Amino acid sequence: MALWMECTHQGCEVNAQPHYLVCPCHGSEFDANGNVVQGPAETNLKTFKVNTDYENIFIYL
Numbered sequence: 001m002a003l004w005m006e007c008t009h010q011g012c013e014v015n016a017q018p019h020y021l022v023c024p025c026h027g028s029e030f031d032a033n034g035n036v037v038q039g040p041a042e043t044n045l046k047t048f049k050v051n052t053d054y055e056n057i058f059i060y061l
């Protein structure tokens with residue numbers, strides 16, 4: 001799974017921490033699967049299906 005790193009609150013780019021993602025604008029936090037764990041965001045991050053072969057990573061947009 002790939003995550004779109006844009007906060008669902010007002011669109012700031014979220015920052016990756018070792019075990020979660022945090023938005024620098026108003027403090028929303030998301031787990032490693034993009035689920036909201038702290039607001040003000042109310043919606044999970046957008047996700048995309050991912051597949052791989054021996055030399056490529058495919059992200060289904």
Ligand code: FES
Binds near residue numbers: 012025
């Ligand atoms: S834009 Fe991310 S918390 Fe507001």
